[in-house]
Amino acid sequence: MPKKREQPYGADLTPVDSLDSLFGSAVAELVSTKNIKTRSQPRRYFDPEKLEQLIQSVKQHGILEPLLVRPIPKNQYELVAGERRYRAAVALKLELVPVVIKELSEQEALQVTLVENLQREDLNPVDETEGVLQLLSLHLGSNQLESRQLLYQMKNAIEKKNKQDSEQIAEQSLARDNVIPNSGEQAEQTVQSVFEMIGQNWYSFTCNRLPLLNLPQDILEVLREGKIEYTKAKALASLKDEETRKELMEQAIAKSLSLREIKERIKAVKPQPQKEEIFNRLDNTYKQVKKSKKLILGNARKRKKLESLLAQIEKLFEVENKR
Numbered sequence: 001m002p003k004k005r006e007q008p009y010g011a012d013l014t015p016v017d018s019l020d021s022l023f024g025s026a027v028a029e030l031v032s033t034k035n036i037k038t039r040s041q042p043r044r045y046f047d048p049e050k051l052e053q054l055i056q057s058v059k060q061h062g063i064l065e066p067l068l069v070r071p072i073p074k075n076q077y078e079l080v081a082g083e084r085r086y087r088a089a090v091a092l093k094l095e096l097v098p099v100v101i102k103e104l105s106e107q108e109a110l111q112v113t114l115v116e117n118l119q120r121e122d123l124n125p126v127d128e129t130e131g132v133l134q135l136l137s138l139h140l141g142s143n144q145l146e147s148r149q150l151l152y153q154m155k156n157a158i159e160k161k162n163k164q165d166s167e168q169i170a171e172q173s174l175a176r177d178n179v180i181p182n183s184g185e186q187a188e189q190t191v192q193s194v195f196e197m198i199g200q201n202w203y204s205f206t207c208n209r210l211p212l213l214n215l216p217q218d219i220l221e222v223l224r225e226g227k228i229e230y231t232k233a234k235a236l237a238s239l240k241d242e243e244t245r246k247e248l249m250e251q252a253i254a255k256s257l258s259l260r261e262i263k264e265r266i267k268a269v270k271p272q273p274q275k276e277e278i279f280n281r282l283d284n285t286y287k288q289v290k291k292s293k294k295l296i297l298g299n300a301r302k303r304k305k306l307e308s309l310l311a312q313i314e315k316l317f318e319v320e321n322k323r
Contacts, residue, residue: 031077036067036077038083058094151202211234231259232259
């Protein structure tokens with residue numbers, strides 16, 4: 001769990017719901033593309049086809065919405081929002097682009113970059129998940145591992161609370177946007193406010209999106225590129241053999257296999273655990289016997305039958321031990 005700070009979590013950050021508040025009535029200026037530097041952002045994959053469409057649009061109509069930049073030393077500017085438009089401008093070798101210049105701290109610039117990207121509908125699930133974690137870590141003053149641990153702690157706490165309640169109370173609790181137990185904790189309140197800011201639910205994110213980051217790297221890459229859906233990616237991840245997984249993944253992409261078809265092919269190529277099945281049956285039988293202990297002891301016929309079966313098993317092992 002992130003360490004407590006002297007100042008409240010995120011006290012030095014101003015929440016940014018949209019870029020409108022930053023642009024305000026600012027007048028765009030023309031700046032040389034050579035004087036603009038890019039920065040790290042959540043979007044690591046840019047769809048070539050969509051980028052080409054944007055390039056053609058800029059070629060025909062120009063850049064309709066100015067980029068957002070902040071001044072940095074040596075008369076340079078750092079790009080805060082609008083990297084796709086910037087890339088289109090560079091591809092077209094435009095010398096000047098319209099920008100709005102804002103004085104922003106490093107943390108403010110990072111927050112704007114994150115929020116601007118997270119509000120895009122076309123952001124892939126991998127980049128989005130990593131972006132949310134980065135934004136959350138920024139407000140918590142922690143690293144991403146600590147942020148993930150905090151989310152899982154909160155998830156476990158709410159599930160434990162709901163388990164103690166009746167089914168009806170548990171459903172009502174989840175319907176109330178997952179009220180956090182002991183929500184007076186500052187870190188937990190910060191989590192709630194960050195997810196409200198980006199229009200997401202922290203509990204749903206923890207259950208459905210965080211596990212995504214545990215997928216094998218080859219699957220994460222095709223997910224990042226938008227070549228396959230998350231549900232199909234999770235199914236493919238059940239194949240531990242890399243070569244087999246890669247082959248089936250390529251088939252799934254090339255032939256647009258449905259989730260059902262993928263699961264059927266996984267079942268066909270997965271080795272059947274026949275050798276372990278007998279031991280699973282043995283374990284289950286033992287549990288049933290223990291569970292029915294009083295019933296067996298109180299029934300002479302069943303007790304006698306069980307003694308006979310045990311004698312056969314013991315005799316089987318006696319024979320094996322003599323070999």
